[in-house]
Amino acid sequence: TRSTRPQRLLKAVQKHATRGDPQSVISAIDHFCRHSEWAMNIGDEKGSILDSVVSEVNPEKVLELGTYCGYSTVRIARLLPPGARLITLEFNADYAAIARQVIIWAGLEDKVQLVEGASEDWIPRMKEHFGIETFDFVFLDHWKDRYLPDTKLMEDCGLLRKGTVLLADNVICPGVPDYLAYVRNSLSYKSCYFKSHLEYTKAEDGLEKSVFLG
Numbered sequence: 001t002r003s004t005r006p007q008r009l010l011k012a013v014q015k016h017a018t019r020g021d022p023q024s025v026i027s028a029i030d031h032f033c034r035h036s037e038w039a040m041n042i043g044d045e046k047g048s049i050l051d052s053v054v055s056e057v058n059p060e061k062v063l064e065l066g067t068y069c070g071y072s073t074v075r076i077a078r079l080l081p082p083g084a085r086l087i088t089l090e091f092n093a094d095y096a097a098i099a100r101q102v103i104i105w106a107g108l109e110d111k112v113q114l115v116e117g118a119s120e121d122w123i124p125r126m127k128e129h130f131g132i133e134t135f136d137f138v139f140l141d142h143w144k145d146r147y148l149p150d151t152k153l154m155e156d157c158g159l160l161r162k163g164t165v166l167l168a169d170n171v172i173c174p175g176v177p178d179y180l181a182y183v184r185n186s187l188s189y190k191s192c193y194f195k196s197h198l199e200y201t202k203a204e205d206g207l208e209k210s211v212f213l214g
């Protein structure tokens with residue numbers, strides 16, 4: 001049977017990227033998505049904004065919601081200090097299998113724990129299952145109608161602390177209007193918008209950075 005797009009993306013990484021070199025993995029995926037097949041990675045333009053926010057926060061504990069093929073996982077993990085940990089949740093087993101291979105090709109498997117399952121099932125188990133107190137940085141890139149309920153769930157589970165930074169992808173396209181209204185109007189968040197473009201296109205999209213005030 002015909003291969004899947006994530007399988008073809010992984011093949012492009014294994015063909016063009018150097019094992020253990022995260023930047024070459026990022027470049028190989030961006031080249032594949034620009035010149036072969038579009039895929040819903042955050043991409044290079046929004047990816048640079050992600051890089052700058054991660055570098056500013058310099059987090060020890062990171063949660064990523066929605067792994068897909070591991071592109072943003074690699075972007076984040078390559079910037080983490082020694083000993084820092086990234087937990088990434090992926091619902092789709094086929095995507096998770098590809099992402100595991102992409103993360104290994106980048107040589108970042110020691111910093112990353114990929115968990116298969118739904119965010120709503122795993123967020124309540126972060127403390128007892130992973131020994132996590134609170135997260136320093138959360139990247140939201142999963143089902144757009146789960147951004148808001150999962151943010152409230154993280155609050156209720158005590159996973160956010162004064163200063164935790166949430167960064168949300170796709171706040172314009174596909175869009176997360178309920179989440180945006182919440183973080184922009186809540187007295188518990190200081191929020192700002194980074195205008196950009198939908199990955200590999202000219203369409204508008206952007207990232208919303210929201211600092212939890214406790």
Ligand SMILES: Nc1ncc2ncn(CCCCCNC(=O)c3cc(-c4ccc(F)cc4)cc(O)c3O)c2n1
Pocket residue numbers: 040041042065066067068089090091092117118119120141142143144146169170173174198199
């Ligand atoms: N609850 C839970 N827990 C854990 C999980 N793991 C995965 N999922 C499900 C996530 C399914 C993929 C989410 N991402 C997107 O849908 C997405 C779409 C576009 C896009 C598409 C077509 C267009 F024409 C324009 C824009 C662009 C993006 O950058 C996107 O990120 C989970 N859910």
Ligand SMILES: [Mg+2]
Pocket residue numbers: 040041042141169170
């Ligand atoms: Mg996205």
